[in-house]
Amino acid sequence: RGHLACVGLGMMLGGHLSPRSQAFIEQADVVFVAASDALVELWVQAMRPDVRSLQPYYAEGKARRQTYREMAEAILAEVRAGRRVCAAFYGHPGVFAQVPHDVVTRARAEGFQAVMEPGISAEACLYADLGIDPGRYGCQHHEATQFLIYRRVIDPSAYLVLWQIGLVGDVECRRSRGLPAHLQLLVERLADHYPLEHEVIVYEAATTPLAEHRALRLRLHALLDTELSMHSTLVVPPAMPLAADPAMRDALARATAPST
Ligand code: SAM
Secondary structure (H helix, E strand, O other): EEEEEEEEEEOOOOOOOHHHHHHHHOOOOOOEEEEOHHHHHHHHHHHHHOOOOOOOHOOOOHHHHHHHHHHHHHHHHHHHHHOOEEEEEEEEEOOOOOOHHHHHHHHHHHHOOEEEOOOOHHHHHHHHHHHHOHHHEEEEEEHHHHHHOOOOOOOOEEEEEEOOOOHOOOOOOOOOOOHHHHHHHHHHHHHHOOOOOEEEEEEEEEOOOOOOOEEEEEEEEHHHHHHHHHHOOEEEOOOOOOOOOOHHHHHHHHOOOOOO
């Protein structure tokens, strides 16, 4: 009977894989891999020489939706054929990634057992490398293009993390690079809520043990002159203190006091 496990490889080659995810990779009949980095893919190949890369489904100019549909079909076809399938994705398979959630939901709807194993995401690395606790001031995460094309409620007293900043503005998801004019629009949107002099951080987690993470601190306006990659995540620290709500404090106190 077909079975599906979507597992996370973590961000760092050889360093972040959980024993559970590793067991799924080793014990599957068929293993697919989608890594951020050719080296990471080679590392998985060392575990399973027969691993099938999902990378060839990406193509410049091809709509990302089509790519994802094809990846999902390739994975589900093996599950339907009765195999134990493991699909390994870099980071956490369920964080800013469509295919893993999609295939797990669809496999279950078709009556197969399907599980997702968490992995160490870029988000997890970011908290460690930049010394940020999302619980301190709160933390919003958005996909950069979605952040632009929908009206969001921005809270400048919390952290704001924008994913896929290197692709910002690619509404159709056809390109592998963002356009400077699109980045300009993002900076303008942010400038409605943050001073142009506000310090932001372009973050890239290390993907091999020998590499260092990248944390480029710069003024918001200088983002336009910065080299961004597919792997850059933008962190906007809070720009204003938390605003107290005295009425709620009073209401909490009243609700705590013993009634007489
Ligand atoms: N599932 C992945 C995870 O758990 O981190 C995220 C996949 S999402 C499609 C791709 C985005 O993740 C990038 O545009 C970037 O925002 C972020 N990302 C990927 N690699 C990264 C890295 N090495 N450092 C920081 N952010 C990264």
